[in-house]
């Protein structure tokens with residue numbers, strides 16, 4: 273169990289982590305995602321003991337690792353870290369690297385443990401090779417085997433797949449989902465790729481500007497995203513900016529988009545219910561759930577009028593880019609539309625998300 277409470281880290285005037293609290297249950301795989309610079313690596317480094325917090329505490333399985341004014345040295349923490357560049361010692365064989373932290377074991381036990389790990393990571397055939405004699409994906413496995421060798425309570429991984437090509441990254445996602453479950457470790461995994469994270473995480477931790485924005489299973493998060501950034505990940509790939517005119521009820525509003533009043537029924541957003549008129553809003557839609565019909569029309573609920581600026585063939589469908597008061601809205605249709613033509617865009621309430629800025 274990893275327990276982080278009120279963690280704050282400042283660098284000069286910049287607060288990089290602000291009052292971050294998080295609990296990860298034993299054996300869970302938690303992936304930290306968020307835009308570049310939001311503080312993901314800083315959080316991982318504080319847990320690893322490579323940096324010290326200004327405020328807050330960190331504990332693993334009830335043992336305090338860090339509290340105000342006090343920090344356990346990194347090598348005394350029951351955890352190991354896998355770095356982005358693997359950090360393998362170039363002059364050692366794979367077998368020596370993996371067994372490096374096992375000097376408390378006798379030679380025979382050490383060999384047995386190392387061979388079992390090499391087997392688990394499917395790199396037994398590479399035991400005698402140097403890091404320079406194996407591929408990036410294999411180096412990655414060696415780094416993980418080394419991190420697991422001392423049986424840590426917590427495994428930390430910082431962007432472990434970012435140096436691999438796309439195909440290998442997809443392969444490794446599958447392997448990670450099996451590996452993490454089979455070793456039963458609590459895992460804290462940082463990545464800038466939310467879909468990588470969602471593919472095997474038990475818990476997604478979304479950070480933004482040094483704070484935790486949302487925590488939950490990937491399915492729960494994508495079903496009810498709390499921010500426009502998370503909504504983008506959940507497939508809401510096109511957006512419209514406007515201003516709140518009025519609430520009709522808690523699930524319907526009128527939003528001014530350029531000269532058009534847009535009446536929107538939506539699935540509810542508690543923050544929106546209290547927003548005053550004049551609030552800037554972002555309406556997010558999924559381009560494959562926007563219906564396109566030809567010609568203008570009455571500005572009915574959940575419909576907008578615009579002009580086609582691009583019509584792009586995508587193999588099976590057409591992607592239209594439609595200008596609505598300066599917003600480039602994307603919509604996927606089964607038929608072509610002429611550039612310059614006027615179209616009506618409509619969407620159902622359950623495919624619209626609205627965020628107040």
Ligand SMILES: Nc1ncnc2c1ncn2[C@@H]1O[C@H](COP(=O)(O)OP(=O)(O)OP(=O)(O)O)[C@@H](O)[C@H]1O
Nearest residue numbers: 283288306307308309310311312313314315463464
């Ligand atoms: N030692 C440091 N001194 C000053 N500022 C730092 C230091 N380390 C990190 N920062 C700043 O803290 C912020 C968060 O950095 P961090 O590396 O944690 O972000 P990140 O979310 O991991 O980003 P990325 O996805 O780009 O790796 C950044 O603005 C960064 O410039």
